[in-house]
Amino acid sequence: MSIRIVKSGLLTSLQDLGRTGYQKFGVLVNGAMDTFSLRLANLLVDNAPGEAAMEMTLQGPELLLAAGTIFALSGADLAPTIKGKAVPMLRPVFVMKDCILHFGGYRRGCRGYLAVAGGFDVPVVMGSKSTYLRAAIGGYEGRALQAGDTIHTGICSESMALIRQRMALRASEEPFVAVPWFVDTAFIFESASIRAMKGMQYDWFTEQSCRDFFSEGFLVTMQSDRMGYRLEGARLALREPREMISEPIAFGAVQVADGNPILLLADRQTTGGYPKIAQVILADLPRVGQMVFDTQIHFSLVSQREAELRYLEQEKYMETLAKSIWQKLEDEAGR
Amino acid sequence: MDDIREKLRNAKLLPVGEAAVLVSFDTKIDPVVHQAVRAFAACLEQHPFKGMTEYVEAFTGVTVFYDPAKICGEGLLQPDPEQAYSYQAVVRYLQKLLSGIEIAAQDEPRCVRIPVCYGGAYGPDLEAVAEYHGMTAQEVIHLHAGGAYLVYMIGFAPGFPYVGGLPACIATPRRKSPRLAIPKGSVGIAGSQTGVYPLETPGGWQLIGRTPLALFRPEDQENPSLLRAGDRLEFYEITQQEYEAMENEGSVPRP
Numbered sequence: 001m002s003i004r005i006v007k008s009g010l011l012t013s014l015q016d017l018g019r020t021g022y023q024k025f026g027v028l029v030n031g032a033m034d035t036f037s038l039r040l041a042n043l044l045v046d047n048a049p050g051e052a053a054m055e056m057t058l059q060g061p062e063l064l065l066a067a068g069t070i071f072a073l074s075g076a077d078l079a080p081t082i083k084g085k086a087v088p089m090l091r092p093v094f095v096m097k098d099c100i101l102h103f104g105g106y107r108r109g110c111r112g113y114l115a116v117a118g119g120f121d122v123p124v125v126m127g128s129k130s131t132y133l134r135a136a137i138g139g140y141e142g143r144a145l146q147a148g149d150t151i152h153t154g155i156c157s158e159s160m161a162l163i164r165q166r167m168a169l170r171a172s173e174e175p176f177v178a179v180p181w182f183v184d185t186a187f188i189f190e191s192a193s194i195r196a197m198k199g200m201q202y203d204w205f206t207e208q209s210c211r212d213f214f215s216e217g218f219l220v221t222m223q224s225d226r227m228g229y230r231l232e233g234a235r236l237a238l239r240e241p242r243e244m245i246s247e248p249i250a251f252g253a254v255q256v257a258d259g260n261p262i263l264l265l266a267d268r269q270t271t272g273g274y275p276k277i278a279q280v281i282l283a284d285l286p287r288v289g290q291m292v293f294d295t296q297i298h299f300s301l302v303s304q305r306e307a308e309l310r311y312l313e314q315e316k317y318m319e320t321l322a323k324s325i326w327q328k329l330e331d332e333a334g335r
Numbered sequence: 336m337d338d339i340r341e342k343l344r345n346a347k348l349l350p351v352g353e354a355a356v357l358v359s360f361d362t363k364i365d366p367v368v369h370q371a372v373r374a375f376a377a378c379l380e381q382h383p384f385k386g387m388t389e390y391v392e393a394f395t396g397v398t399v400f401y402d403p404a405k406i407c408g409e410g411l412l413q414p415d416p417e418q419a420y421s422y423q424a425v426v427r428y429l430q431k432l433l434s435g436i437e438i439a440a441q442d443e444p445r446c447v448r449i450p451v452c453y454g455g456a457y458g459p460d461l462e463a464v465a466e467y468h469g470m471t472a473q474e475v476i477h478l479h480a481g482g483a484y485l486v487y488m489i490g491f492a493p494g495f496p497y498v499g500g501l502p503a504c505i506a507t508p509r510r511k512s513p514r515l516a517i518p519k520g521s522v523g524i525a526g527s528q529t530g531v532y533p534l535e536t537p538g539g540w541q542l543i544g545r546t547p548l549a550l551f552r553p554e555d556q557e558n559p560s561l562l563r564a565g566d567r568l569e570f571y572e573i574t575q576q577e578y579e580a581m582e583n584e585g586s587v588p589r590p
Binding site for chain 1: 354490
């Protein structure tokens with residue numbers, strides 16, 4: 001089966017959990033900005049959680065879906081419709097007749113994910129299907145999706161194949177059918193503060209700057225993308241000018257250049273030479289990935305232990321979701 | 336050998352968030368520190384731990400990335416309540432590794448020769464660099480191609496080498512206004528660094544030449560970077576004709 005891109009949307013690319021293991025060669029990690037939503041969309045169509053999905057930014061694409069396609073939408077609500085009828089998110093949707101999936105604009109969040117049963121059949125480059133835009137590798141021909149592209153889907157799981165057979169027997173006038181159950185993931189849009197630990201060079205900053213960073217709000221400016229969010233707010237200053245030697249960077253590092261913080265994200269470079277005042281905790285990165293321009297970020301300081309506990313809690317939650325979704329899908333398949 | 340051992344013995348372990356640890360051997364760029372980085376990276380390659388996702392070598396240390404959910408921090412004696420238990424378990428493991436490193440006789444470093452067509456359209460800033468130092472362009476070329484270089488690390492962009500060893504007399508500040516697109520293969524100087532751009536990117540480096548060699552080779556999934564940390568580097572001058580011939584050769588797909 002395949003999906004045809006009728007309109008590209010603002011920035012639509014294939015992403016998975018990233019290209020790990022190649023940073024020592026300077027190769028960026030890339031991957032989904034909101035990995036929680038990516039994994040969830042995959043689970044809903046019985047894919048491996050790290051399969052590639054379409055990451056759609058603010059203005060989604062227009063997609064021609066073939067009858068028999070099973071997909072799930074997660075992350076940002078980009079107002080999806082088929083033939084003018086709203087398409088419910090966070091659950092599997094079965095396409096009954098060839099139809100066009102349209103996205104009207106963004107209602108909540110920044111990045112939506114579309115996973116299809118069987119995943120996307122694109123080459124695995126250095127262990128990942130993620131699109132690396134600048135190096136033009138991975139994803140669909142190393143680039144963002146464009147009108148006219150056709151992406152083939154892979155082989156779906158047995159349960160999904162059974163569900164597809166069952167659906168094909170159903171007489172329906174509707175272009176799609178969705179299950180009544182869904183997963184609630186409103187937490188990724190919560191506006192609560194973003195939790196962070198002290199960064200590697202935290203002590204290099206003036207007391208005032210450290211205080212401001214964790215008390216003042218910062219604006220996500222228009223100069224923000226998958227590489228990082230350029231933030232604007234209190235000016236952050238070093239105690240004294242210091243020469244910094246380039247060192248590796250982790251997802252969620254907050255480096256300071258020219259007094260302004262930059263929150264480094266999925267397409268961050270592997271190493272950098274600017275001092276880092278903070279490191280956002282893993283559990284809050286999905287929320288960061290859903291922020292749109294012009295929102296305020298507030299940071300709050302937590303310990304490393306706290307960060308670990310929140311991460312383990314989120315992983316546990318994901319595990320629980322995986323189990324219950326799997327059970328639901330087995331029921332749908334009549335097994 | 337003893338000075339490398341001392342660096343390894345005195346390593347500092349520092350948290351990089353809750354999913355990575357920096358093993359730092361010093362705070363300055365130095366060939367001995369670099370040897371310690373190499374020795375430790377080689378050891379990690381041999382003895383990875385469960386849950387480790389990757390490691391990245393840099394000038395003064397190695398950053399080790401891991402998944403806290405895959406590290407068992409249970410059974411730690413009196414864990415620090417502020418620190419992640421997975422971090423403490425990883426630190427314990429790495430400390431053990433550090434104390435037991437056998438420094439193998441250092442392999443003879445690879446020497447990679449990089450052909451460069453200096454000046455002209457390929458090196459639009461060569462004249463400005465020469466002028467800055469009150470030299471002729473030929474003198475700059477001679478000095479640049481005569482240097483003994485060491486690749487300290489690969490980072491910033493795929494295959495991009497951080498190189499030490501630029502003769503101090505041709506160190507040149509970055510351009511005042513950065514270029515929006517620096518062509519792939521450009522050889523430049525920025526302060527006391529010299530390097531080669533593997534991909535077209537924006538940047539403020541002074542461009543003195545260009546190489547037809549591909550530094551980033553994504554088709555080679557085992558070794559996508561031509562250069563590796565620890566390589567010795569030599570630049571040598573080629574003519575524009577040689578450049579073009581090599582470039583055409585390079586466009587033939589590898590087996």
